[in-house]
Amino acid sequence: MSRPTGRVLTLLELLQSGGTRTIAELADRLGVEGRTVRRYVDQLVDLDVPVESVRGRYGGYRLAPGYRLPPLMFGDDEALAVLLGLIAGRRADLTTAQRTANETAAAKIRRVLPKHIARRLDALVESLEFTGRPGTFDIPDAEILLTLADAVRHRRPVAIRYTDREGRRTERTLHAYGIVAHGGRWYVTGENRTFRLDRITDARTRPGSFEKPAGPGPAQRLVEAFATAEYRHEVTIRIHGTDEQIRAHLPPTVARLSPAKDEGWRTVELRAERLDWLPQVLAALDRPFVIERPGELRDVVAARAERLASYARRT
Template sequence: MPHPAARVLGMLELLQSHHRLTGPDLAARLDVDERTVRRYAHTLVELGIPVLAARGRYGGYRLQPGYKLPPLMLTDDEAVAVVLGLVAAEQLGLGTAAPATGLAQAKIRRVLPAPLADRLDAVQETLGFSLRRRADSPRPATATLLALGAATRSRHRVSIGYRSWGGEPSQRDLDPYGLVFHSGRWYVTGHDHLRGEIRTFRLDRIGSVDVGTTTFSVPDGFDPVGHVTRSLAGVAYRWEVEVLLETELEQARRRVPPSVGELTATEDGILLRTRAEDLTGMAQLLAGLGWPFTVVRPDELRTAVTGYAALLAGYAQRPPRPVTPA
C-alpha cells in the first residue's frame, strides 16, 4: 500500500498536469475517499503549495495560477528507480557524455533525505553487474542521440556526417527507422540514400546531424532491433561458415542470438550461417553448445574443430596434482 506521503505527492502531480480536478476525480485516481483528499490538500497548503479549493457544481481543486513548483519532487520509490536507472546506464554504456550520468546522480542525491541517500549509497557500493560497458566503446554525443531520436519519431530525413571504421568521412542522407542499443554500442538503422539500401550506422561515428523537412514512411513490419543484429552478424569476416546443428529451432534460438548468426530449420537439422575471423573461436562456440553438428563449410573449420578437440583431450590426460593453498 502506498505511503500517505506518496499519495500527497501523487495529488500534487495530478494538479500539475490538470487545470482543475474535482474531489471525486482525485479520490478515484488516488484510491482514497473525498475526506482524505481534503486532508491531502490541507497538507500541501501547509507545505507552502497554494492549492485552491472551490465549492459548487464547477468547483474542485487547482493550483494557484502562475505558481512555479520546485523542479524535482520524488517519492522514495521514484528516487530509487531513477538512481538505479542511472547506475545501470553507466555500467552498460547507455550514457552519452561521460560526466553526465555521475553529475545527475550527484544532483539527485543532494535532494534526497539523508537516510534514503545513505541506503542508496550502500546499494551502489555493493551492486555488481554480469554485463558491463565495453572498454572500447566510445560514447555518442548527446546532441546526436537526441536529434536522431526526434527525427526517427517524426520521420524526417536527416543528413549525417559519418566516419567509417577506417576513418573515411562521408555525408549521408538517411531516413532513420530506429535507434538500437546493442552490445555496448548505439546504432541507427534506416534507408541510406547514398547506397540506396537499408544500412546501419554507429552513433559514436556520426559527427553531425541536420534534420531536414522531407518526410518518409517506415516499411511495414520493419524491426530495427532484428535488422541491426542481423546486419552485425553479416559484417565481412575472413570465413563464411555453415554448420548443421542437431537440435530444435527453439533451443537453438535460446543459445545462439541473432548477432552470432542466422538460424534456418531444415529437414536434417538447424542450419547456422555466420561469419568468423577466427575458426578456433568458432570451434569453441560449437563445442560449448553441446549438440552434435556437421560442418558444411569451410573445410578449414573441420581442422580447427579437430585441433580444439585434441587440445581438450590433452588437458583431460593431465595427471592430477596436489593443490597447495595460496
C-alpha cells in the same frame, strides 16, 4: 528554463528550508502577487509534493515533516541519462510495485522538464527499441541522439558525419527508421544501412520528408544486418538440437537458423572474421554437429580437440 518554472522551483526551495512561510513572505521573495503564490503551490501539489496549508494569524504554507525533494533542474544530458535509465528499467524483471514506481517517477520528471526538452525526449521514447533485455549502455551524445530521434519521429532526412571502422570519414544523408540499443551500443537504422551512434560526430535535420517502407521494425533490421554482414568466413554447420538449445549459444544477431533435411537437425549459417571462437561454442552446445563449410573450420575444431585431449592425459 521559463521564469514561471524557475519561480515554482524557488518556492520549493523556500519551503524546504523549513518552517511555515506566509503568503506575503513568499510573494515578496518571488516577486509576485499572493494569488500567484497559491497557483504555484497548486502546481507543486499536482506533482505530489505534500504542501500543507496552515491557517491562523501566522498561517501560510509548509512542507510535510520529513519531506525533501531536490529541485529537478535538468539539462539535456542529465534528463536524457535519467529517462533512459527509467526506460530500460521497464524492460527488466520488475515487480508490479516497482514497475508502478518506475512509471510514476518518469511521469513526474516529464512534467517538470522544460517543454522543448520534454518534446525531444518524447520523440526518443517513440523511436527507441531494444534487441533484448537492457544491460549497461554508454550514454551517447545527447544532441546527436535527440536530433536523430526527432528525424525518426517526423520522418525527416538527416545529414550525418560518420567515421567507419577503417577510420574513413564521410558525410551522407540518412532516412532514419529507428534507434536501437543492442549489446551495450546505440545504433540508428535506415535504408538497409545501420550506423553506430558513437561514430556519428554531427547530425542535422534537413528539409523534406520520406515515407517509411513496410517491413521489419528497426530492432529486427539491426539483428538481420548483424547476421548477414560481410566477414572473411561464411560458415554453415548442421546441428542436432532444438532451436532453444542452439539459440542459447548462437543468438539471432550471430547466426541464422533453418530446418535441415534430416529430422531433429538444424542448419546454422553465420559469418565470422575469425574462426577460433567457434570450437568453444560447439563444445558448449554439446550436440552432434557436421561442419559443411569452410574446411578450415574442421581443422580448427580438430586442433582444439587434440589440444584439450593432450591436457586431459597429463598426470
